[in-house]
Amino acid sequence: MGIVYKQLFMKQKLMRKVIISLFPICLASVYFFGLRALVLMIWVIALGTLTEWFFERRNKKPISEAAIVTCMLYTLTLPPTTPFWVAGIGIIFGIIFGKEVFGGFGKNIFNPALVARCFVYVNFPTPLTMYWSKPASGFPGGFGMWLTETVDVLSQATPMLIFRDSGQTASYLSLFLGNVSGSLGETSGLLILLAAIYLIYTKSASWQTMAAVLTGYLFMSISLFFMGSATVPNPLFGLLSGGFLFGTVFMSTDPISSPMTVEGKWIYGILIGIVTVIIRGYALFAGGIMFAILIGNTFAPLIDEGIKAYKNYRKKVHA
Incomplete structure (x- = not known):
């Protein structure tokens, strides 16, 4: 089995550390929402890696372990009730149009997991926004059931959707624990922050990018909140809801689709944080972080080029 894996997959130590950081979150998803989360994860990984193999086999290249990370991240952004066919279409689209059309691993401009998530969000809004599941509690939680009780958006939804509809905020402790x-x-x-600590400690993700996103978010969120904007929630509530922390830790720090320069990481991250608050407060989308990161991906190469041009200019001035 190990020999077959080595023949099929490109060994990437960085990606393996990301996978390790995601394991507790994957287990928590099963505990909170049921065994369906695990089966959905396996289904998406199978389709995603098969899609990449289909393209890479022509060049006799192995599948990148980054494809597994993409599949895991994408699955973790989906509601527990997402139909298998919708999840499958999304990851196939994300691998093809978010990665392979640019030449494969290391050449993609956009984060493939977010390309997949954005595609299903726009094209299949009902299963992606109208149906959610209540979290399990106690022992064994979701490990003893296929799927926890399903609710529709009219009776109970995510904390961010509830805030946009009624202005009510969920318990901070519940948001922190999950x-x-x-x-x-x-x-x-809690689990996302622990993952962030692990990734930073192992130098598997840029702390500058994470800090920059947080800085941009807090600046814009605090400013608009204290200016009395009714559509912008309490900064702490916004920080713990809407997938903000997950996007900050795992999506914005993608080494391929984010800037390479340190200065660029700060500009890029601050841009994402600011745009997230604007989208959340004044657009139709409750989350915002997904679209903000894709916008950041668009400008990442230009930011790096601008930083390099400025440094070259400064060298010439002081020469």
Whole structure:
């Protein structure tokens, strides 16, 4: 089995560390929402890796372990009730149009997991926004059932959707621990923060990017909140809801689709944080972080080029 894996997959130590950081979040998704979360994850990984193999086999290249990370991240952004066919179409689209059309691993401009998530969000809004599941509690939680009780958006939804509809905010403790309705891997602030610590400690993700996103978010959120904007929630509530922490830690730090320069990471991250608040407060979308990161991906190469041009100019001036 190990020999077959080595022949099929490109060994990537960085990606393996990301996978390790995601394991507790994956287990929590099963505990909170049921065994369906695990089966959905396996289904998406199978389709995603098969899609990449289909394209890479022509060049006799192995599948990148980054494809597994893409599949895991994408699945964790989905609601527990997402139909298998919708999830499958999304990951196939994300791998093809978010990665392979640019030349495969290391050449993609956009984060493939977010390309997949954005595609299903726009094309299949009903299963992606109208149906959620109540989180399980106690022992064995979701490990003893296929799927927890399903609710529709009219009776109970995610904390961010409830805020947009009624202005009510969920318990901060519930948001921190994760026992709230939401996407599979985005509910527990505690586990995401622990993953962030691990990724930073192992130098597997840029702390500058994470800090920059947080800085941009806090600046814009605090400014608009204290200016009295009714559509912008309390900064702490916004920080712990809507997938903000998950996007900050795992999506914005993608080494391929984010800037390479340190200065660029700060500009890029601050841009994402600011745009997230604007989208959340004044657009139709409750989350915002997904579209903000894709916008950041668009400008990442230009930001790096601008930083390099400025440094070259400064060298010439001081020469």
